[in-house]
Amino acid sequence: MTDIDTPGPAETPPAPAAGPEPIRAVPVRHYGRYLAAIVVLGLLASLVYAFSQGDINWGAIPDYFFNDQILDGVRNTVVITLLSMTIGIVLGVVLAVMRLSKNPVTSSVAWGYIWFFRGTPVYVQLLVWFNLGLVFKYIDLGPIYKDEWSNFMTPFLCALLGLGLNEAAYMAEICRAGLQSVDEGQTEAAHALGMSHGKTLRRIVVPQAMRVIVPPTGNEVINMLKTSSLAVAVQYGELLRSTQNVSQSSGATVEMLFLAAVWYMVATSVLSVGQYYLERRFARGSSRSLPPTPFQKIKANMLTLSRPKGGVA
Numbered sequence: 001m002t003d004i005d006t007p008g009p010a011e012t013p014p015a016p017a018a019g020p021e022p023i024r025a026v027p028v029r030h031y032g033r034y035l036a037a038i039v040v041l042g043l044l045a046s047l048v049y050a051f052s053q054g055d056i057n058w059g060a061i062p063d064y065f066f067n068d069q070i071l072d073g074v075r076n077t078v079v080i081t082l083l084s085m086t087i088g089i090v091l092g093v094v095l096a097v098m099r100l101s102k103n104p105v106t107s108s109v110a111w112g113y114i115w116f117f118r119g120t121p122v123y124v125q126l127l128v129w130f131n132l133g134l135v136f137k138y139i140d141l142g143p144i145y146k147d148e149w150s151n152f153m154t155p156f157l158c159a160l161l162g163l164g165l166n167e168a169a170y171m172a173e174i175c176r177a178g179l180q181s182v183d184e185g186q187t188e189a190a191h192a193l194g195m196s197h198g199k200t201l202r203r204i205v206v207p208q209a210m211r212v213i214v215p216p217t218g219n220e221v222i223n224m225l226k227t228s229s230l231a232v233a234v235q236y237g238e239l240l241r242s243t244q245n246v247s248q249s250s251g252a253t254v255e256m257l258f259l260a261a262v263w264y265m266v267a268t269s270v271l272s273v274g275q276y277y278l279e280r281r282f283a284r285g286s287s288r289s290l291p292p293t294p295f296q297k298i299k300a301n302m303l304t305l306s307r308p309k310g311g312v313a
Contacts, residue, residue: 088220
């Protein structure tokens, strides 16, 4: 008989091999960035120090910041900016439609208008309007109005026409680009439904074109606010002229220039905020999710900080 092997004790399975160690990411040090930051901060500090050591009386800026004459200039600047942009936007839309028209006469007239006003400086246009009394001695509108040109062309009207008509040429090109950005199939579909050309523009084309028109229009408003300073050439009492008048009585010439710069920065900052939210409104149809606003980011960060760690608030 052969011996029967008796089973031995069960063998212990080998221990599983230890897994790989977790990777510990070490951020790369960018010494060049640190050096660049130090250089930039050093330059800024040296610039601030240089201005602080000059003969500029910085205390005059807060003293005259809310001066009545300065505030009148700020108000006139805002008024001329809004009215000039209104003229520029309305006339720009008309010129854009004329430029896209199939009628060669209206298209040529619109092209000539844009060519002339974009080709000449605003400063020259303001001076031409101011001295146009050399050509037209009187303004005669029949039974409605009749007077000498010098009485009719006031500094306010001169600044309004000079800035508004010049802005219309730029707004015409902005509106034309916006209208052309809408797919032609939208217009064809609207015409197939029996909509007229004007109704198609108002209800189909223009609302979609606003997404392209609004951003550069906001930039034009900000640019118009600063360009209004050229109205000082026609003696209109805007911000720059008001600061010049104050500087003549106070002797703080350079200080008043810095004061005007501060007021321009305040106004452009307010307009930039309005432009931001207006762009968000017209971007709703082209983006599924809009990025959070700065206030929404602050609110989200505050909620995150207020939540207790390891639990739900």
